[in-house]
Amino acid sequence: ACAIEPLLFDDLISAFEQDVETRRYETWDDVFDYCRRSANPVGRLVLRIAGRRDARLDAASDAVCTALQLANFWQDLAIDWERGRLYVPRECYAAHGASPETLDPAALTDAWIATMADCVGRARTLFLRGRCVAGEMPGRLGWELRLTWLGGMRILERLERTRFDTVRHRPSLGAADVPAIAWRFLRWPRDAAPRTGAAAGS
DSSP states (O other): OOOOOHHHHHHHHHHHHHHHHOOOOSSHHHHHHHHHHHTHHHHHHHHHHTTOOOHHHHHHHHHHHHHHHHHHHHHTHHHHHHTTOOOSOHHHHHHTTOOGGGOOTTSOOHHHHHHHHHHHHHHHHHHHHTHHHHHHSOHHHHHHHHHHHHHHHHHHHHHHHTTTOTTTOOOOOOGGGHHHHHHHHHTTTTOSSOOOGGGGTO
16 A cells, blocks of 8 residues: 555565674675665655655665664664674774774773764764755654654764763763753754754754
C-alpha cells in the first residue's frame, strides 16, 4: 500500500549482520556505507509511510539519519570500546595523531579529543544538511522530526561541553534539556540553521 522498496529491508538486515562481524572501520566511506544501510532506510520508511517519494527529501532524510547514527556512536564511545568496537575510522584518528593503543575513554588524550571534535563536526554538518526534511513535513510528523533533529544536535552540544568524556558524563536527554529544546522548537521558523556548541562559539 505504501510502495515501500524491499531493498530498504535488505539493507537493514545487511547492516545488522555487519555489526556482528565488523569492529573497526578504515575510512569515513566505510562508516557512511554502514550508516547508509543501518540508519538511512529508517528515515526513508517513515517518508514512504507518510506518502512522500521525493529525491530531495530522501537525501535530506539520509543526512539526518546518518547524523543521528554518528551521534549515537560518539555518545556510546566508552560503551562500544568496552565491547571491542570502535566506529571512529582509522583515517580520522590517524590524521590527528591518535591510535587505538592510546584510547582510554575515561581520560582522552589531546589527540583523541581533537579526533572526537572532528567526528562531532561531521555529524553536525550532516544535521544541518538534512534540516529541511524536518521543516517541510506537515503536522505531527513534522513536529516529531524537528524534536528528533533538535535532540540530536543537543547531544552533540553536550559531548562538546564535557570534552567528550562519555565515561563520567555520557550525554543523554532529560528534563534539564526540555527548556532549551522547547525554545529552539518554537523558534524553528526563524532559525534557518541553528548552531550549537563549539560551532556557535559557545
